[in-house]
Amino acid sequence: MLKDKVVLITGASQGLGRALALAYAKEGASIVVNARREEALRPVVEEIEGSGAEVLAVAADVSESVDVERLVDAAVEQFGRVDVLVNNAGLLGPRVAIEEYPEGEWRRVIDANLTGIFLVSKAAIPHIPQGGSIINVVSGVSVEGRAEWGAYSVSKFGVEGLNQILAAELEERGVRVNAVDPGGMRTDMRASAYPEEDPMTKITPEENTEVFLYLASDDSRDVTGERFKAQDFRKA
Numbered sequence: 001m002l003k004d005k006v007v008l009i010t011g012a013s014q015g016l017g018r019a020l021a022l023a024y025a026k027e028g029a030s031i032v033v034n035a036r037r038e039e040a041l042r043p044v045v046e047e048i049e050g051s052g053a054e055v056l057a058v059a060a061d062v063s064e065s066v067d068v069e070r071l072v073d074a075a076v077e078q079f080g081r082v083d084v085l086v087n088n089a090g091l092l093g094p095r096v097a098i099e100e101y102p103e104g105e106w107r108r109v110i111d112a113n114l115t116g117i118f119l120v121s122k123a124a125i126p127h128i129p130q131g132g133s134i135i136n137v138v139s140g141v142s143v144e145g146r147a148e149w150g151a152y153s154v155s156k157f158g159v160e161g162l163n164q165i166l167a168a169e170l171e172e173r174g175v176r177v178n179a180v181d182p183g184g185m186r187t188d189m190r191a192s193a194y195p196e197e198d199p200m201t202k203i204t205p206e207e208n209t210e211v212f213l214y215l216a217s218d219d220s221r222d223v224t225g226e227r228f229k230a231q232d233f234r235k236a
């Protein structure tokens, strides 16, 4: 289904990003995986290679423009273009009230979750051909502010806006831009956000890839500026 497509996924060493990298590879795409920690990317690279797909790993911090340029340059040097960009990398940050929120943590979370998507999109757009797709990962707290979700929630509200701006700017070029709220999944981030919860009550990211496959495929060619809930799409 995705043969001949080049997919770049940020934050792909674990959790949702890893599951998406493996799912796209299984559909025949060439994959660029990114995360900050190089050693955490190695097992993902081995799994993708095992499935027969081509893969490039680039350790880079999406909140640093120098890193982001190196990431996109390496992807383009290896594969010539980026057909699908999945802006998935994210940080939870502290779950405390605003009056206790450390300023440094606030800036770190906004930098990674919001400025990171700005930087990666800005660098990648010149290399996304007509028919390309950008997928921005959002959250339930990106449309509803809840107590003690601080910079994470605010950064995701920003991503919702950036998603709409990018969709409007890129429509004429035939590049679609959509947001996906994956809903609660059994990942490290979810476990940090809800330490009391039994992780087995949540689906795995591997069970939650359907809408992401749809948005990468030509079936969604005319869909832009939308917001999907991955787990509703899965049931539909």
Ligand SMILES: NC(=O)c1ccc[n+]([C@@H]2O[C@H](COP(=O)([O-])OP(=O)(O)OC[C@H]3O[C@@H](n4cnc5c(N)ncnc54)[C@H](OP(=O)(O)O)[C@@H]3O)[C@@H](O)[C@H]2O)c1
Pocket (backbone or CB within 6 Å): 010, 011, 012, 013, 014, 015, 016, 017, 034, 035, 036, 037, 038, 040, 060, 061, 062, 063, 087, 088, 089, 090, 091, 112, 116, 137, 138, 139, 140, 181, 182, 183, 184, 185, 186, 187, 188, 189, 190
């Ligand atoms: N899990 C849920 O229930 C849930 C619900 C709603 C939305 N989401 C969203 O889904 C996405 C994936 O979440 P997840 O649960 O899979 O998270 P996760 O398990 O914590 O994985 C996050 C990934 O992002 C990478 N990363 C973090 N900061 C980065 C940076 N500055 N630059 C590059 N890579 C970075 C991490 O690797 P390194 O540490 O090596 O950089 C890791 O690969 C996030 O956008 C999250 O907000 C998740």
